[in-house]
Amino acid sequence: xxxxxxxxxxxxxxTSNPALTSGASAPSIPSSAKRKxxxxxxxxxxxxxxxxxxxxxxxxxxxxxxxxxxxxxxTNEEIGTHFVGLRNYIRLFDDDSFWAALRNNFFFxxxxxxIQSALALLLALLVNQKLAGARIFRTIYFMPxxxxxxxxxxxxxxxxxxxxGVINRLVGVLSFGMVGPQDWLRNPTLVMPAVMLLSxxxxxxxxxxxFLAGLQSIPLDLYEAAKLDGATARQxxxxxxxxxxxxxxxxxxxxxxxxxxQLFTQVQIIANSxxxxxxxxxxxxxxxxxxxxxxxxxxxxxxxxxVVFFLIVLAISLVQRLLLKEERAV
Amino acid sequence: MASVKMRKIRKTYxxxxxxxxxxxxxxxxxxxxxxxxxxxxxxxxxxxxxxxxEEISDGELHIGERLANDLPPVDRKVAMVFQxxxxxxxxxxxxxxxxxxxxxxxxxxxxxxIVGKAAEILRISHLLERRPKALSGxxxxxxxxxxxxxxxxxxxxxxxxxxxxxxxxxVQMRVELTKLHKELxxxxxxxxxxxxxxxxxxxxxxxxxxxxxxxVGPPMELYRDPVNTFVAEFLGAPKMNxxxxxxxxxxxxxxxxxxxxxxxxxxxxxxxxxxxxDDLLLGIRPEHIDVLSDASETGTIGAKLEVxxxxxxxxxxxxxxxGLDSHVAVKLPEDGNxxxxxxxxxxxxxxxxALLFARSGQRVN
Numbered sequence: 059x060x061x062x063x064x065x066x067x068x069x070x071x072x073t074s075n076p077a078l079t080s081g082a083s084a085p086s087i088p089s090s091a092k093r094k095x096x097x098x099x100x101x102x103x104x105x106x107x108x109x110x111x112x113x114x115x116x117x118x119x120x121x122x123x124x125x126x127x128x129x130x131x132x133t134n135e136e137i138g139t140h141f142v143g144l145r146n147y148i149r150l151f152d153d154d155s156f157w158a159a160l161r162n163n164f165f166f167x168x169x170x171x172x173i174q175s176a177l178a179l180l181l182a183l184l185v186n187q188k189l190a191g192a193r194i195f196r197t198i199y200f201m202p203x204x205x206x207x208x209x210x211x212x213x214x215x216x217x218x219x220x221x222x223g224v225i226n227r228l229v230g231v232l233s234f235g236m237v238g239p240q241d242w243l244r245n246p247t248l249v250m251p252a253v254m255l256l257s258x259x260x261x262x263x264x265x266x267x268x269f270l271a272g273l274q275s276i277p278l279d280l281y282e283a284a285k286l287d288g289a290t291a292r293q294x295x296x297x298x299x300x301x302x303x304x305x306x307x308x309x310x311x312x313x314x315x316x317x318x319x320q321l322f323t324q325v326q327i328i329a330n331s332x333x334x335x336x337x338x339x340x341x342x343x344x345x346x347x348x349x350x351x352x353x354x355x356x357x358x359x360x361x362x363x364x365v366v367f368f369l370i371v372l373a374i375s376l377v378q379r380l381l382l383k384e385e386r387a388v
Numbered sequence: 389m390a391s392v393k394m395r396k397i398r399k400t401y402x403x404x405x406x407x408x409x410x411x412x413x414x415x416x417x418x419x420x421x422x423x424x425x426x427x428x429x430x431x432x433x434x435x436x437x438x439x440x441x442e443e444i445s446d447g448e449l450h451i452g453e454r455l456a457n458d459l460p461p462v463d464r465k466v467a468m469v470f471q472x473x474x475x476x477x478x479x480x481x482x483x484x485x486x487x488x489x490x491x492x493x494x495x496x497x498x499x500x501x502i503v504g505k506a507a508e509i510l511r512i513s514h515l516l517e518r519r520p521k522a523l524s525g526x527x528x529x530x531x532x533x534x535x536x537x538x539x540x541x542x543x544x545x546x547x548x549x550x551x552x553x554x555x556x557x558x559v560q561m562r563v564e565l566t567k568l569h570k571e572l573x574x575x576x577x578x579x580x581x582x583x584x585x586x587x588x589x590x591x592x593x594x595x596x597x598x599x600x601x602x603x604v605g606p607p608m609e610l611y612r613d614p615v616n617t618f619v620a621e622f623l624g625a626p627k628m629n630x631x632x633x634x635x636x637x638x639x640x641x642x643x644x645x646x647x648x649x650x651x652x653x654x655x656x657x658x659x660x661x662x663x664x665x666d667d668l669l670l671g672i673r674p675e676h677i678d679v680l681s682d683a684s685e686t687g688t689i690g691a692k693l694e695v696x697x698x699x700x701x702x703x704x705x706x707x708x709x710x711g712l713d714s715h716v717a718v719k720l721p722e723d724g725n726x727x728x729x730x731x732x733x734x735x736x737x738x739x740x741x742a743l744l745f746a747r748s749g750q751r752v753n
Binding site: 277279280282283284285286287288289293297298301302304 | 439440441460461462466467468470472474475476477478487488491492535539
């Protein structure tokens, strides 16, 4: 297993100036050269930092500021923008749509994250077998990830078609005709499960690939040692594979949770398809945010939603990190 | 404890690449057998076949009295120490050592006792609660050996176990492993490419080359009496000098012509030598050459001194004989003699220790 890089290593690679690595010889070096040496790493990081600042930090700070105002999408010169204190937040917690969206989000995350992660591990184990065609299946399972979500959503809305859709036929065959055709995207109780199914199908390939990388980094001699210790295939999985995948699993769980919270495209397309299902049965936080901000033009209010949403996701990620303490490699 | 018998064992990959080409070998009960050879010679594959990690393509493997060809690894009663140690990183030292027993359903108290005893033998009792990452290379090595000991195997298999250790620790572990063998009295098979380990540790050595065993025997027997140039060159450092030579009768005896010089040869067995008389290799170990300052003396080979290496107790001289490509190495005890580079010296091989090989590599004397 690889050891963690010492913090001084990257600096040594970045600059040949000893000012950074050797404190003792520093006084003999002219201060301009010293400054240049200190700046070098920042130059290397500059492109990435600039983009992060411009598209992540700045918009977020802006949202934070705007959430305390009544900023509208199209500003009215006469009315202007005012500081409104916590009004947006107070209104938000009184808004039934907000709680519905939050409920939908949590429902989605709680179901999708474990199922998608477990399925990804299962697929990774399958395509990791030394069988003919394993590589082809790897590609097939990954293809939906590379497909635009909008396209996926449209294709699945056809699969979900009320009468002759593939899903309905499949359900009919599997239940020996006991379950009749369902209107998946219009039935308020079925619309979220339908979205979950298509989301898992679309996203699982990515997590599969992460697990596959994790699987392939497990040294083979651990399995050989386990065989000599008398471990069956099941015991090898339990005592070698699973513990060795711990860090990978933590990564997959956290990223899947964050991705799941960002659910938007699928539900937006369903909303646009003119479903008669009440919007609160499937609307998510991001979708609510977009609708309030861009359809209703309430930028201040949408900003408040985004800030609350950010805090929720942050809190969950932190709790996950605490619960699943990452173990450093040997 | 058990013996290991290999009968005409072959290993073929993908039905075309043959890496083991019929090995017949018997490792006696309680013996320390070393498989030695250059990388790719098949020694590790042979060991992995004994462990059950590789299938045997053809031939028979007996461990103890049982035919083991198709036995799963755990039923062969063998334990293996891997080059990488292959410790489970997420388990403590005690868990690592007791894992096999745990899987076998041994009661916890018993596992603890057995692990404790093994840890005592290896002096790692204070490390039992640590994880492998908190151990040094030498300690990991001990844990790997401990894991093998607790299984009370009939045969211990060591796959280049010392190659990841630094030189000092390697010497120490070499001694300890030999001691451990004496203490346990178990059959041990030890794979290495290091001729020093082979010479010092083994009761017997099997020299592997390109999928066959060239020679088997006690270390000194192989050293003194190699059957071919491969074995002769593989054991000993610096390796045996091989000088092109011609044999001719001279009066009642015979003589060898090496590098344009004639040296007397009284060895018998003229028959096989005579058959390849113009195409011989004189094999002589560095410590079996006397160096004379006078190159004109009869019966010596004239050579130019090119490199001198002083090792403290011994001196290594590398000399060049006119007309020969490679250097001849000479090992002498350190006697304070100031060797000057470029000096012309006379080499006199000690005849009793000299070996003759045909150009094909086979011994002829």
